[in-house]
Amino acid sequence: MKFIVSIFVTALLAFSMGLLLPWWSIAIAGLISGLSIPQKLIFSMLSSFIAIFLFWGFMAFFISLSNDHILARRISILVLKQDNPILLVLVTALIGGITGGISSLTGRSLILMFKKP
C-alpha cells in the first residue's frame, strides 16, 4: 500500500513542480520521495521509477495520440533514426523513470546512512 501511495505522491509532486520548474524537477520529486517516504531502498527506487515512467510515458503518449503522432514520428526519425513514435514515448518514459528512480536512491540512501540497523 505504501508502495502504491508513494508512486502517486511522487508522480503528483513531479507534475506540480514541473509546472514551474525545468525538467529536472522530476529528480527533485524523486529525491523528496526518497527522503520522506520510509521504504526499503529498492522499493523507494522502484516506486519513483514507476511514478515518473508512468507520468512521462502516459503524458507523452496521450499528447502524441491527439497529435496523430505527427511530431513523434519526425522526432523519432531525427533522434532514433527510425520511424517509431511509440519507441520515442518509451524512451521518454525510461529517461524520466531512471532519473526519478536514481534520485530516489540518493534521497533514501542519505536517510538510511543515519539510520541504525
Added chain:
Amino acid sequence: MKYVRFIFFLLLNSGLVFVLNSRSILPLPLGEFLSVQEGIWQNAESVNASYNEKIKIVGMEGKAEVYFDDRLVPHIFAEKENDAYFVQGYLHAKFRLWQMEFQTHAAAGRISEIVGDKGINFDKTQRRIGMVFAAENALGEMEKDPLSKAAIDAYTSGINQYISSLQTSQLPIEYKILGYQPEAWTNLKTALFTKQMTNNLAGYDRDFEFTNALKVLGEDNFRILYSDLADSLYPVIPKGTVYQAPAITLNAPETADSLYFKRKDTIQIAEEFKPNPSNGSNNWVLDGSKTKSGNPILSNDPHLGLTLPSIWYEIQIHTPEYNSYGVSFPGIPGVVIGFNDNIAFGFTNAGRDVKDYYQIQFKNDKRKEYWFDNEWKFASQRIEQIKVKNQPIVKDTVSYTIFGPVTYDKSFKTDLTESQSYALRWVAHDSSNILKMWLLLNRAQNYDDYKTAIGYFNVPGQNMIFASKTGDIALWQQASFPLRWKDQGLFVMPGTDSSYMWKGYIPSEENPHIVNPVEGYISSANQRAADSSYPYFIPGNYEVYRAITINRKLAAISNATISDMMALQNDNYNVFAEEARPILLQFVDKSALTKEEKKYLGMVETWNLINDPKEKGTVCFVAWWDSLHANVFNDDLNQSKVPLLKPEKFVLLEALEKNSAFKFVDNINTPIQETLTTQVTSALKKAAKHLAELEKEDKIEWAKFKNTTVYHLLKTNAMAFARTGLMNGGGHGIINASQHDHGPSWRMIVELTTPTKAYGIYPGGQDGNPGSKFYDSFVDKWTKGEYYALWVMNDNDIKDKRVKWKMTFSSN
C-alpha cells in the same frame, strides 16, 4: 559502507542529470528535450487544436479580428491599417518565429551564433558583401517616410507582443533542438529580410569568372561562350519594338583597353554561398480579348528554393483603406504577391547585373588608405564582431571604399596577394524604401497607382506584372539599373580611377515596359527583357526556354479560363529538347553502339519531349546532353585552375545548330581532331553507363531521378522535417520549373471578375511547427499540380462555414 553508497548514488544522480541537461556529451540534452512539460512534446499540437484567442494589447488604435479558415489562412479585419500590420506581425511570429529569426540572422551574418564555427565563413561573407550596411541604409529611408515607419513599427510591436508572451515550453522546436532563445524583433530585422531577398535575386554575379575567362580563353572565345543574347530569345518586350534614342549614352574610359580589357592577371577567388542562379519566376497576364470571361487573368509562380517552413505565408488583410489577399513574407508587413478588390500584381526576377567588383590598391596591409584619382584616399573600417557558439568572438575588419565594402582581400581569402583587394559596388547598398512599394500596391486601384508604387522599388530588379478590373494590363521591368558603357561591369574594374565608377541609373521611364499590347498578353520568365535593339547595355543572368513555351502557348490561346492557366503553370513540355534532340540523333554513330547504348538511344528517340514524372526519355536525354556539354567544354575550362563557369545550355545548342564544326568540339588534350559525331557518340556511351546504374537503382524515371524535395531550412541536418520523393515533373527551363529542391514556391492565378476569382498554392503549410498538421498540409496537392480556391472573405461572412477559429485583438 552506507556513506560510500550514498556518495555513489549522489554522484550517479548528479552525473545523470548533468548529462541529460547538457549538449556537450550527447548531441541533445535528452532530459530537457524529451520532458513532457517542457520539451518537444509540448510542440505536438492536437490535431483538433483550437486557435480561438482573445488578446489584450496596450496601444492598439482600434479593434482587430482574425478569422482562420480550414487551411489556417488568417483573414485579418482591422479598424485601423496599422493595427493590421500589428496583427500580421503577431501571426507571423506565432506561426513562423524561428524561421524569421533564422533568416534574418543569416542575412546579418550571425549564423555562427546558432551553429558554431562552421558558420564563420558564411557570416564573414554576408558582412563583407555589406548586408548589414545595406539594411541600415534601407532602414534609414523606411523610417523617414511616415506611412512605412508606422507600418513597420506596428509590425515589429506585433512580433514582440508574441515573443514576450511566449513561454519556454512553447518555443518553436528548432530552438529546443539547437539550444537558444529568440531575441526581440527590430525594424532593422525587417530591413535585413528585404536584403536577404535582394541577395537571393540580385546577388548572383560572375565578374571574377568572366575576368578569368577573358584572360584564359581570349576575347573572341569569351564572347562566344558567355553571350547573354540567345538567337532564340523571346524577350519580355516583343521583338520589333522601336525604342527611342537613349537619354544618356556613355563611352568607355580611354584607358579601358589597357586597364580593363587586357588585364594581366587572373583572380583566384572561388566565391562561396552564391545565390542559386535559378532563382526566378514565371508571370503572365491576358487581357479581356484573350479570356472567356472578358476580364484579365494574371498568373505568377515565383521559383525559389523550396523550404519548410515555406518562405510564404498566405494572408488576407482587410482595412478601411484596402482589402488585399495573397502571400506575405514572414519578416515584412503587407501582401507581397496578390490582389485586392481592384488590381492584381506579381513579380519575376529581372536577372540584370547590378553588382560590380573594383580592384583596390591599398597603401599597405592596414587597408586604411587606397589609391584613387592620383592620391591616397581614406577608407573607413567597420569591425565586425562575429559571435560564435561556445567559442570566443571572431573579429573581422572590413574596409569601406568610395565604391562600397571590400569583400575580398588577403585577410579574408589568404590566396590573394596584398595588391588584390576587391570592393563591391551593389545597388543593394543604396538607401531606398522598397517596403513602400508593397504598402502602396496593396491599396492600388488602377494603373497609375501601380506606376506610383513601383517607383519606390530599386532592387532586386523585377518584372512587375499588373492587371486591373478596368481591363488594363501592364509590365514594367523596374529597379535602379546602372548606366553602363558597352561591356562595363562584365569584368572586374580598376578601382583607382573615378572614370570607371557608375555614372547613375537608366532613367526609369526608359526601363523596359509594355502596357495594353495589341497582342492581348504580356509575359516574363527571367529572359533578357529586350533584344539588342534596346538602347542600353544590359548584361545579366537570363533564362531562355521557359519564355519560348509560354509565348507560344499564349499567342495561340483564346477564350482562356482559369483552368487553362492552371494547365499552363503545370506544363512540362521541354522546348530545349525539341531543338537539341535532333542534333543528338543526327550525329550519333549508331554502328558504334552496344545493345544497351542503343536501348537508351531508343528511349530518347521515342520520348514525347514532355518532362512528366514517369518519363524515362527525359532522364536519358538530360544525361546525354549534359555529357555532351562536358565533352565539348571541360577540356577548355580545365586548362586553367582559376574559377571559370560552364557556358549556358543555349550557347552549345545554338552554336551546333549553326555549325557542326564548332571550334570547341575538338578536345584540345588529344592529338586527333574530334568531330561532333565522335563527341555525341562518346557522350551517349558515357551517359549509358550512368543510366545503367540509375536503372539498377530504379531511378530512371524522371520524378524518381529528380527526387523533388522540400528541405527544412536546416537542410540535411533535419531530414526528418523535410518532404522528399515528391513525384512531380517539370525541371529547369520548363514552365513547371520544379527541380530537385527548387521551383514554383507559390502558384497563383487571379481572374479580375467581380467578385475576384483566385486560386493558389504553395508547397508548405501555414504553421511552421513540424508538430502541427498544418506544417506541410499543402505539399501533396502542390505536387499534383492542384490549387486551392482563395477565399476573399467579406464583412458579412463572419458566420460562414469556412470560418473555423477567431482571434480578437483589442486594447480593453
